[in-house]
Amino acid sequence: MRVDKYLWTVRYYKTRSIATEACKKGHVKINGTNLKPSKDVYVGEKLLVRKNQINYELEILDIPKSRVGAKLVDLYRKDTTPKEQFEALELLKYSKDYYRKKGVGRPTKKDRRDIDEYITDDSEE
Template sequence: MQSNENNEKYRIDKWLFAARFFKTRALAAEAIDRGRVAINDQKIKPAKTVAVGDRVEIRINNYQYTIEVLGLSNKRGSAPQAQQLYRETEESREQRALLAARLKAQPQPFFTKGRPTKRDRREIERFTLNTDEF
């Protein structure tokens, strides 16, 4: 990991990849192009440079991360090294926890795999026959 001892700046797409917010740099660039990443409340492009002290807002799926950049690197390292590159705000953590609890409380949609199998069909028939008797 490289540190920011001499005011170096790195591209935001490389930094997001190194900080392990995205699995590939291409996914990071795509998220930036779609407007899901902002630095200091400004929409950006993938080539925008990030510096220590910048506030980065990242939206991944339903979750919103608000982080402060603590270190710079353009090389992907281990997860503990990546966590040293940023600090998430307490407000962001609380909002994500509330959203996770709300999503967990919602009923999960029921998806079938297509046509019922012979076994499934027999169970359905048994169920419908038993409910008709009431």
């Protein structure tokens, strides 16, 4: 089965065209090498899929005949993604979550001074 079709059938991508684009951009790898969307995958191979800033590590257990339901996905792949990947994503969310709300606009002069003061206070310690 083609790698783009496999990723679509096991529900890593919503559409097959999105899976194809991910392959073309180099977000899907086997043994560290980029794949074309038409590359065939076989049972026992390990895929590395970069999606939403997480590197998912998958082992192919079986090849489905068609797109499977969400409850049946675990029959066809084994997710061996380390928990550190998900923890790093959580830290990234918290690092972006600072005191200004989204859509408020550019920082004022006072905001800029407060930010500079905060940064210089941390570097002096």
